[in-house]
Amino acid sequence: MLYREAGQFKTTYAADQQIFPIRQDRIGIIALLVVAFIGVPLFASEYWFSAILIPFLIFALAAIGLNVLTGYAGQLSLGSAAFMAVGAYAAYNFQLRIEGIPILVSFVLAGLTAAGVGILFGLPSLRIKGFYLAVATLAAQFFIVWCLTKFPWLSNNSSSGVISTQKLIFFGHELTTPVEKYLLVLSVVVVLALAAKNMVRSSTGRAWMAVRDMDVAASVIGIKLMPTKLLAFAVSSFYCGVAGAMYAFCYLGSVEPDGFSLEMSFKILFMIIIGGVGSIMGSFLGAAFILLLPIFLDVALPFVADLFGLPFASATVSHIQITVFGALIMFFLIVEPHGLARLWQIAKEKLRLWPFPH
Amino acid sequence: MSKKIGDVILDLQNISLRFGGVKALTDISFDVREHEIRAIIGPNGAGKSSMLNVINGVYHPQEGRIFWHGQERKNMEPHMAAQQNIARTFQNIALFKGMTVLDNIMTGRITKMKANFIEHALWFGRAKKEELEHRKKVEEVIDFLEIQHIRKTPVNRLPYGLQKRVELGRALAAEPSMLLLDEPMAGMNVEEKQDMCRFILDVNDQFGTTIVLIEHDMGVVMDISDRVVVLDYGKKIGDGEPDEVKNNEDVIKAYLGAGH
Amino acid sequence: MNFFLEVLIGGLLSGVMYALVALGFVMIYKASGVFNFAQGAMVYLAALSVVGCIEKGAPLWLAIILAFGIMTLFGIATEKFVLRKLVNQPPIALFMATIGLAFFIEGVAPMIFGSDPRALELGIVDEPIPWVLDNWNMVISKFDLVAAGVAGVLVATLALFFQYTRVGRALRAVADDHQAALSIGIPLQHIWAIVWGVAGFVALVAGMMWGARNGVQFALTFTALKALPVLILGGFTSVPGAIVGGLIIGASEKLAEIYIPPVMQNMFGGNFGGIEGWFPYVLALLFLLVRPEGLFGEKHIDRV
Numbered sequence: 001m002l003y004r005e006a007g008q009f010k011t012t013y014a015a016d017q018q019i020f021p022i023r024q025d026r027i028g029i030i031a032l033l034v035v036a037f038i039g040v041p042l043f044a045s046e047y048w049f050s051a052i053l054i055p056f057l058i059f060a061l062a063a064i065g066l067n068v069l070t071g072y073a074g075q076l077s078l079g080s081a082a083f084m085a086v087g088a089y090a091a092y093n094f095q096l097r098i099e100g101i102p103i104l105v106s107f108v109l110a111g112l113t114a115a116g117v118g119i120l121f122g123l124p125s126l127r128i129k130g131f132y133l134a135v136a137t138l139a140a141q142f143f144i145v146w147c148l149t150k151f152p153w154l155s156n157n158s159s160s161g162v163i164s165t166q167k168l169i170f171f172g173h174e175l176t177t178p179v180e181k182y183l184l185v186l187s188v189v190v191v192l193a194l195a196a197k198n199m200v201r202s203s204t205g206r207a208w209m210a211v212r213d214m215d216v217a218a219s220v221i222g223i224k225l226m227p228t229k230l231l232a233f234a235v236s237s238f239y240c241g242v243a244g245a246m247y248a249f250c251y252l253g254s255v256e257p258d259g260f261s262l263e264m265s266f267k268i269l270f271m272i273i274i275g276g277v278g279s280i281m282g283s284f285l286g287a288a289f290i291l292l293l294p295i296f297l298d299v300a301l302p303f304v305a306d307l308f309g310l311p312f313a314s315a316t317v318s319h320i321q322i323t324v325f326g327a328l329i330m331f332f333l334i335v336e337p338h339g340l341a342r343l344w345q346i347a348k349e350k351l352r353l354w355p356f357p358h
Numbered sequence: 359m360s361k362k363i364g365d366v367i368l369d370l371q372n373i374s375l376r377f378g379g380v381k382a383l384t385d386i387s388f389d390v391r392e393h394e395i396r397a398i399i400g401p402n403g404a405g406k407s408s409m410l411n412v413i414n415g416v417y418h419p420q421e422g423r424i425f426w427h428g429q430e431r432k433n434m435e436p437h438m439a440a441q442q443n444i445a446r447t448f449q450n451i452a453l454f455k456g457m458t459v460l461d462n463i464m465t466g467r468i469t470k471m472k473a474n475f476i477e478h479a480l481w482f483g484r485a486k487k488e489e490l491e492h493r494k495k496v497e498e499v500i501d502f503l504e505i506q507h508i509r510k511t512p513v514n515r516l517p518y519g520l521q522k523r524v525e526l527g528r529a530l531a532a533e534p535s536m537l538l539l540d541e542p543m544a545g546m547n548v549e550e551k552q553d554m555c556r557f558i559l560d561v562n563d564q565f566g567t568t569i570v571l572i573e574h575d576m577g578v579v580m581d582i583s584d585r586v587v588v589l590d591y592g593k594k595i596g597d598g599e600p601d602e603v604k605n606n607e608d609v610i611k612a613y614l615g616a617g618h
Numbered sequence: 619m620n621f622f623l624e625v626l627i628g629g630l631l632s633g634v635m636y637a638l639v640a641l642g643f644v645m646i647y648k649a650s651g652v653f654n655f656a657q658g659a660m661v662y663l664a665a666l667s668v669v670g671c672i673e674k675g676a677p678l679w680l681a682i683i684l685a686f687g688i689m690t691l692f693g694i695a696t697e698k699f700v701l702r703k704l705v706n707q708p709p710i711a712l713f714m715a716t717i718g719l720a721f722f723i724e725g726v727a728p729m730i731f732g733s734d735p736r737a738l739e740l741g742i743v744d745e746p747i748p749w750v751l752d753n754w755n756m757v758i759s760k761f762d763l764v765a766a767g768v769a770g771v772l773v774a775t776l777a778l779f780f781q782y783t784r785v786g787r788a789l790r791a792v793a794d795d796h797q798a799a800l801s802i803g804i805p806l807q808h809i810w811a812i813v814w815g816v817a818g819f820v821a822l823v824a825g826m827m828w829g830a831r832n833g834v835q836f837a838l839t840f841t842a843l844k845a846l847p848v849l850i851l852g853g854f855t856s857v858p859g860a861i862v863g864g865l866i867i868g869a870s871e872k873l874a875e876i877y878i879p880p881v882m883q884n885m886f887g888g889n890f891g892g893i894e895g896w897f898p899y900v901l902a903l904l905f906l907l908v909r910p911e912g913l914f915g916e917k918h919i920d921r922v
C-alpha cells in the first residue's frame with residue numbers, strides 16, 4: 001500500500017484541482033526534480049549529458065509541442081521538425097542581428113517566430129480535416145526546409161544553409177560544459193512542461209479536446225473553432241521552435257536545414273504514439289523510448305548475432321531499427337493506443353491496490 | 359402547470375433548407391414562447407433535427423428569416439447561438455469521448471470563462487479563481503442530475519442512458535435560456551425515461567428554461583409539452599396544443615401512413 | 619513555344635506516373651476508409667521483389683508473378699494482423715498505423731532482397747522518340763510514353779473490374795455502405811483482403827515503372843510523397859480524380875520548376891531550384907482553400 005489515494009479525501013475543489021492531486025505523485029515529482037537538478041549533475045558522465053540527456057529533454061519538449069496539437073487538439077501534423085528548424089534558425093538570427101540579446105530572450109523569440117509560421121500553416125485546418133490536414137502539414141515540412149536552404153540571408157550566407165550557433169552566454173557567463181547546457185535545457189523544459197500541463201488541465205485544454213473529439217458539438221457549446229485550432233498550432237509550434245533552438249544551441253552546435261527532415265518529424269510523431277497521445281508525461285516517456293531504443297539495439301544486436309554465430313552487417317542494424325520502430329508503432333496502436341503513459345497509470349493503479357488485489 | 363408562459367422569443371418564418379436535391383425543410387414557420395415546452399414531432403426523416411440545426415446555426419437555410427427576441431439573426435454560426443444562451447443535446451450523443459464527465463460538463467461553461475491561455479499556462483490571475491468558481495456551478499448540475507458517482511469517469515465508459523444524461527448536464531451547465539433537445543429519451547428504458555422526463559420538467563420549472571424538444575414517444579410528448587409542431591417530409595402539417603394536434607386529420611394520416 | 623510544349627508534355631507524362639501511385643491510395647481508401655501511407659513502401663517492396671527474384675535466377679515474367687504473389691500475401695497479412703485489429707479506432711489511428719507499416723516494410727524488404735540500388739530492365743529505353751525529335755524538335759521520352767500507356771491500361775482494367783465483376787461490384791458497395799456489401803454475400807474481411815491484393819497489384823505496376831525509370835532503390839518510397847498532393851487535389855475517393863490530379867500536378871510542377879526559380883532569382887538573387895519538393899503541396903493547398911472538397915468531391919455538410 002505504498003501508493004494510495006484512499007484516505008486522502010478532498011475537502012475542497014481546490015484540493016481536487018491541483019496539478020497533481022495525489023500526494024504520492026507530488027512527492028514523486030519533487031523527488032524526480034531533485035534528482036534531475038542535483039543528483040544527475042553530480043553523477044552522470046559527459047557522454048550521458050551530451051548524447052542522451054540533452055537530446056532526450058529537447059525531443060521531449062518537441063513531443064509536448066506535437067502532443068498539444070495532435071494529442072489534445074486532434075490536428076495531426078507531420079511537420080514538427082520543420083518548426084524546430086524555424087526555431088533553430090530564428091534563434092541564430094536573433095543572436096546574430098541583435099547586439100547582446102540574452103540567450104533566453106532569443107529562445108523565446110525563436111519560439112514566437114515558429115508560432116507565427118505555425119499559425120500560417122495552420123490556416124488550412126480551418127477548412128480541411130484529418131488526412132487532408134496531415135498532408136497539408138507536409139507542405140510546411142518541405143517548404144520550410146527548402147526556404148532555409150535557398151534564402152542565404154537566413155543562414156548568413158553560409159553554403160547550403162549550414163549554421164554554427166553562437167556562444168551560450170548566460171548572465172555574462174559562457175556555458176561550455178555539458179552539465180551547464182544540461183541544466184539550462186532542463187530548466188527550460190521543466191518550466192514549459194508545467195505550463196503545458198496547466199494549459200491542458202484548464203479551459204484552454206478542454207477547448208482543444210472538445211474540438212478534437214467532436215468539433216460540431218464544440219462549436220455549438222460556444223467554442224470558436226478558428227481561434228482554438230490556431231492557438232493549438234501556435235502553442236505547438238512555439239514548443240517545437242524552442243526545442244529547435246536548443247537543439248541547435250545546446251545539443252549540436254551546428255545544424256543544416258536538411259537535418260530537420262521528414263524522418264525527424266516522424267520520429268517525434270512516434271514519440272507521442274508510443275509515449276501516449278494526449279499526455280504530457282507520455283511525451284517524456286516516448287522521447288526516452290525512441291532515443292534509447294536505437295542505442296539499445298546498437299549494443300544488443302551484434303551481441304545476439306555473435307551468440308548465434310550469425311554474420312552481421314552494420315547496415316542491417318539500421319534496417320532492424322526501422323523494422324522495430326514500425327512494428328512497435330503498429331503494436332502500440334493496436335494493443336495500447338494510449339501508450340506508455342497509460343501503462344504507467346495502470347501500474348500505479350495496481351500498486352494502489354497492492355497487496356490486496358481487490 | 360402553474361408556470362407563466364411569456365412572449366414569443368424565437369420566431370421562424372418561411373424556412374427552407376436543401377441539401378443538394380434533398381428538400382429537408384420547405385417553407386416552415388413557427389414560433390417559440392418564453393418558458394414553454396415546445397415539441398417537434400414527425401416521422402423519420404421529416405426534418406426535425408434539421409430544424410434544431412437551423413435554430414442554432416449548424417445548418418444555414420437557403421430561405422427564410424429568424425427572429426430572436428425580436429431581432430433578425432443573420433449569418434449565424436453555432437458558437438453565436440451559445441453566446442445567445444441557446445444550448446442543445448444531439449440525437450446521436452455528441453459528448454467529448456476522451457474526457458471525463460466532469461470535464462465534459464465543465465466545457466459546457468466555456469463561454470463564461472474569461473481567462474486566456476497565458477493565464478492558464480502560468481496558472482495565475484483569473485485562471486485558478488475561475489476554475490474553482492465554475493467547478494462549484496458544475497457540481498450543482500452534477501447534483502441536480504444525480505451523477506455524482508461517475509464524476510471522474512471517462513464518458514465513453516458509461517452506458518448509453520447515462521451518457522444522454524451527461525450530455526444534458528453539459529447543456530445545462532451553460533445555464534441556457536433556451537434548451538434544444540434532440541430525442542433525449544431515445545433508446546432508454548421506462549425508468550430512465552421517467553428520470554429524464556423529471557429532469558426536463560424540473561429544468562423548465564425551476565430555472566424557467568424554454569425547451570424545444572424532439573421526441574418520438576407520443577405519450578411523453580403529449581404529457582409534458584405545451585405546444586407541438588408536426589413535420590412530415592419537410593413540411594409543417596400541424597401546430598398547436600397537444601389535444602388539438604392529436605385530432606388533426608393530416609397528422610393522423612402521416613402517422614398511420616408512416617406505420618406508426 | 620516548342621520548349622513550353624515539351625515541358626508540358628513531359629510534365630503530363632510524369633503526372634501519369636504520379637497517378638499510378640495515387641491510384642493505389644484511392645483503391646484502399648474507397649473500400650476500407652484507410653488512408654494508406656504505406657503505399658510508397660509497397661511500391662518499393664514490389665519493385666524489390668521483382669529484382670530480387672530476377673537475381674535469384676527467375677526470368678522476368680516469373681519474377682513478376684512471384685512479386686504479385688508476395689504483394690498479395692503481404693496485403694492479406696496486413697489486413698489480418700493490423701487493420702482488422704483496428705476496426706473501431708478513429709481513422710487517424712489507422713493512418714498512423716500505416717505509417718508504422720511503411721517503416722516496417724522499409725526495414726524488412728531490404729533485409730530480404732538487399733538494399734543496394736539496382737536497375738530493372740523491362741526492355742524499354744529511356745530515350746527521346748526520334749520522330750518527334752525530328753519533326754517537332756521536342757524531347758519526349760519513349761519510356762514515359764509507354765508508362766503512360768501502361769497506366770491507361772491499368773485504369774481501364776480497374777474500371778472494368780469495378781463495373782463488371784462480382785467482386786468489383788462488392789468493392790464499390792463497400793465504399794458506399796458496409797451493410798449493403800454484406801448483402802452481396804461476400805464477407806467484409808474477404809473484400810478488404812482483396813482490396814489490399816488489388817492495391818498490391820497497383821503498387822507492383824507502379825514499382826516496375828518507377829523502378830525501371832529511376833532504378834530500384836529506397837527512394838522509390840518517396841513516390842508516395844509525390845502522390846499525396848495528387849490525392850488532395852483529386853479527392854481520396856475518385857479514380858478519375860487521381861488521374862486528372864496527377865496530370866495537373868505533373869504538368870504544373872515541371873512548368874513551375876522551369877519558370878519560377880528564375881523569377882525568384884531576379885527578386886532575391888541566389889539559386890532557387892528544386893522547388894518540386896514543395897510546389898505540388900502548396901498548389902494543392904491553395905486549391906483546397908478555394909475548394910475544400912477537391913476536384914471531384916461533393917460538398918459535404920456534417921450530419922448531426
Ligand SMILES: Nc1ncnc2c1ncn2[C@@H]1O[C@H](COP(=O)(O)OP(=O)(O)OP(=O)(O)O)[C@@H](O)[C@H]1O
Nearest residue numbers: 377382401402403404405406407408409919920921
Ligand atoms: N448534413 C446533411 N447532409 C445531407 N442531407 C441531410 C443532412 N442532414 C439531414 N439531411 C437530410 O434531410 C432530411 C431530414 O433529415 P433530419 O435528420 O432532419 O430528419 P429527422 O426528422 O430528424 O429524422 P429522424 O427521426 O430519423 O431523426 C433527410 O432526408 C436527411 O437525409
Ligand SMILES: [Mg+2]
Nearest residue numbers: 406407408449
Ligand atoms: Mg433527427
